[in-house]
Amino acid sequence: MSFDNAYESLLGGEDAHWAFGTGFSEALSGVNREFPAGVDREALAAYCLMLGDDALIFSQRLSEWCSRAPELEEDIALANIALDLLGQARMLLTRAGEVLGRDEDALAYLRDEREFRNVHLAEIDCGPGPGGDFAATIARLLVFSSWRLALFSRLRGSADPVLAAIAEKGLKELAYHRDHAAQWTVRLGDGTDESHRRMQAGLERVWPFVDELFATHAVEVTLAGVAVDPASLRSEVDGVLEAVLNAAGLTRPTDTRAARVAGMAGRDGVHTEAMGFLLAEMQHLYRSLPGAVW
Amino acid sequence: MTTALEVASAVRDPELPVLTLADLGVLRDVEEEDGRVVVTITPTYSGCPAIDEMGADLRRSLVGAGYPDVEVRLSLSPAWTTDWISEEGRSKLAAAGIAPPSRIGPTVAGPVPLNLVPPSRQVACPQCGSLNTSEISRFGSTACKALRRCHACAEPFEHVKEI
Numbered sequence: 001m002s003f004d005n006a007y008e009s010l011l012g013g014e015d016a017h018w019a020f021g022t023g024f025s026e027a028l029s030g031v032n033r034e035f036p037a038g039v040d041r042e043a044l045a046a047y048c049l050m051l052g053d054d055a056l057i058f059s060q061r062l063s064e065w066c067s068r069a070p071e072l073e074e075d076i077a078l079a080n081i082a083l084d085l086l087g088q089a090r091m092l093l094t095r096a097g098e099v100l101g102r103d104e105d106a107l108a109y110l111r112d113e114r115e116f117r118n119v120h121l122a123e124i125d126c127g128p129g130p131g132g133d134f135a136a137t138i139a140r141l142l143v144f145s146s147w148r149l150a151l152f153s154r155l156r157g158s159a160d161p162v163l164a165a166i167a168e169k170g171l172k173e174l175a176y177h178r179d180h181a182a183q184w185t186v187r188l189g190d191g192t193d194e195s196h197r198r199m200q201a202g203l204e205r206v207w208p209f210v211d212e213l214f215a216t217h218a219v220e221v222t223l224a225g226v227a228v229d230p231a232s233l234r235s236e237v238d239g240v241l242e243a244v245l246n247a248a249g250l251t252r253p254t255d256t257r258a259a260r261v262a263g264m265a266g267r268d269g270v271h272t273e274a275m276g277f278l279l280a281e282m283q284h285l286y287r288s289l290p291g292a293v294w
Numbered sequence: 295m296t297t298a299l300e301v302a303s304a305v306r307d308p309e310l311p312v313l314t315l316a317d318l319g320v321l322r323d324v325e326e327e328d329g330r331v332v333v334t335i336t337p338t339y340s341g342c343p344a345i346d347e348m349g350a351d352l353r354r355s356l357v358g359a360g361y362p363d364v365e366v367r368l369s370l371s372p373a374w375t376t377d378w379i380s381e382e383g384r385s386k387l388a389a390a391g392i393a394p395p396s397r398i399g400p401t402v403a404g405p406v407p408l409n410l411v412p413p414s415r416q417v418a419c420p421q422c423g424s425l426n427t428s429e430i431s432r433f434g435s436t437a438c439k440a441l442r443r444c445h446a447c448a449e450p451f452e453h454v455k456e457i
Contacts, residue, residue: 028368031367031368031369031370073430073431073433073441074431076431076433076434076435077431077432077433079433080433080437081433083339083341083343083437084339084340084341084437085341086341087337087339087340087341087342088340088341090340090341091340091370149406150405153404153405153406161371162370164371165370165371165373166340166370168370168371168372168373169337169339169340169370169371169373169374170340171373171406172373172375172457173339173340173457175406176432176433176455176457178406178408179408179409179410179432180432180433182408182409182410183409183410183411186410236405240408243408243410244408244410247410
C-alpha cells in the first residue's frame, strides 16, 4: 500500500477497512428472518415501512444539523442520534423489502413522496434553515423519542421475532435520545427569558403534529399481536411529557391537531409541503447516478 | 492448528482496537462443522457502522488461519449490553485511558424511567483515578462513548457509556 497518495491508500485493498460506509452488506444479513405462521405479510411490510420511514426521515432531518448545532458536542450528539435512527430504519426497511421485493436502498431512494408512510412530525422543517430553531428540533426530539420509546417498549413482545429484536435493540438507544431531549428542554425552559421563550415557541411549532402519533391505522388493527396500537401509548407518553414540561416551567400547548387532507395523513402517504424538498435532497444523488454506492 | 474459536476471539474491534471482539461481548458464538465455521456476532448499536468491518475482519482472520469456509451471522436478540464487556476488557479500556462502563444489571420490563438530570454515576478518571469527574457530552466520537472531564487532573477522557 502506498502512502504517497492519500487517495490511493484509502482506495487500495479492501475498501471497507479504511472508510466505513462503503460496500455495506444488507442490514439484517445473517439474521434468522422466517416469517411467523399466520402473520399477514403484506400488512407486516406496511407496518415496517411506517416505523422505518419515521426513523429514516427524522434521521435525515437531524443530519441537517451536522456542523450547524449551537455547540460542537451537540453536533456530535444529533449526528449520533441520527445514526441510531438510520440503523433502525435500515433494519425495518430491509424487513419490509423482503415482502415487497425491494432492498433498503430502493425503498429509501426510489420511492416517491406518496409512497412514504412516516408521520408528519418526522418531516416538518424545524431548522437549521430559515424559520427553524434548535429549540424546535429539541421539542420534536422530545416528542418523537418519548413516543417511539413507549412504542418500542411494547413492541418487544411482538409476535414477529425480527420486529421484537429490532425493538429490544432500539429501546436502549431511544432512552438516551429521550433523556438528551428532556435535559435540553429543562435547560432551555428553565434558563434565560430568551431560551424559555424559544423553547416554548419550539413546543408550539411541533405540537399540532402530536395527535397523529396516536391515531390507530388500519394496518395496526390487522396486525394485532404483531403491531402496537399507538392509541394505547397516549397516557404513558402524556405523563412523560408533562413531567418534562413541569420541570422546565413550560406550558403544554393546546393546539394538538394539524389539518389533514381529506382525513389522510403521513401513514396514508399524504405529506406536508416540506416532504418534497427533503426527498429531493435525500434522493437526488442516487437517482442521478443509479446504483451509486458510497 | 489454532481452533476457530481462538482465531475469532483474537480479532480486534475496529473502533476500540485495545479490545478483542470477545472482550467487547460482540462475539456470541463460534461453531465448527465439517470444516465450515459459523460465527455469530451482535451489533452494539443499531447504526453501528463498524459491524460490516467486524464481519470482514473475522472472515479475513479465519481464512488466513486455514478456515476457507466462513459464514458470519448477525444476532439481534438478546440485545448487546455493556455488561457483556469482560473483566479483562474493562482493564484494557482503563489502561488505554478510556473509562469502562459501570454494571447496569438486567433490564426490567415496563416503562423506561425518565432521567431529567444525568445519572450521577461515579466514573473514575482513567488518568489519575479521581472520582471527581463530570460529563461533558453523552455522545462522543463513536456511538458507544460519552465525553467526560476530570476536575482533579483537568484531563478530558472518554467513557464507554452504559447501555
